Amino acid sequence: MPKHVRLISFLMVCSLWSMPKAANAQALIPHTLQLDGTKLEKQGLSLAQEAAQLAQFQQVELALPRARLASQLAPKNDKVWLLLGGLQLQTKEFDGAIASLKKAQSINPKNGDILFALGSANFQQKNYQAAVVNYQDGLKLKPNDPEGLFNLGNAYFLLGRLPDAIAQYNTAVSQDKKFWPALNNIGLINYEQGDIPGAIKQWQSAVTIDKQAAEPLLALAVALYTKGDRQQGLTLGETALRIDSRYANLDFLKENLWGDRLLSDTKKFLELPRIQAALQQPANSLSAPEKQPTQ
8 A cells, every 4th residue: 555645844955055255346156055965855855755646646758857857856766766766667768767676786685666657667578588587586576566476477477477477366366365456366377267156166266356347347257247147247347347437448458468268258349239228328437447457
């Protein structure tokens, strides 16, 4: 869960110059004000906190310049560079993000979150093997981190190392019993391997944890409908798409690691008149997806 960041007042420097002094009718010569490094750092940290709060409300474009300035005012703080790198990742500034994260790592090589963020940078650029190394290194520092375990599982997933992926997902759930995205992804693997009952069990468990989780709810709906339980499948499908209609987009589902078998069955499901009618209702939510393959 993201930490609540409290806004702290930021005092702007009004002037970098003191009042000039005259000397024997010569030109006025200003002298530089000696800045207090400690105060500047505090200001930088305040800016970083403000940027973090803006980011929580998806105001990335407003958060990014604050984070950049914070990194200049507090250049020795690894968390500030990590924040900047994370924001740059969100705006797809991969080179800048990696540079910021490497700076953070040089300051604090024992911060596992930095390695996880580097893994995300490589993952988003489809450099999955490098991402695996980053996630593994991060887990050496934070071995019980569910999100780190989950992301390592996703990297294994896309490398085709499915048993390794399932092992990481199971470990993530063992660390956090409510971490439904890992259960969801085990279901995705089960379905592609033809284990439909196993997939249904995983998605049912995920939905039990979070009834508003649209992804496992839609996957469960498709699986139930395809195996013949049409009424329940349609009802669950309507509910899922009212929660988040973005899951009606096959490209979006593919980005979330849905495989060919499930995508084919989902395409047929989405074309059903009752599901099409549900998608036309104005109550459809456009909320952000609950789970992305790189979080």
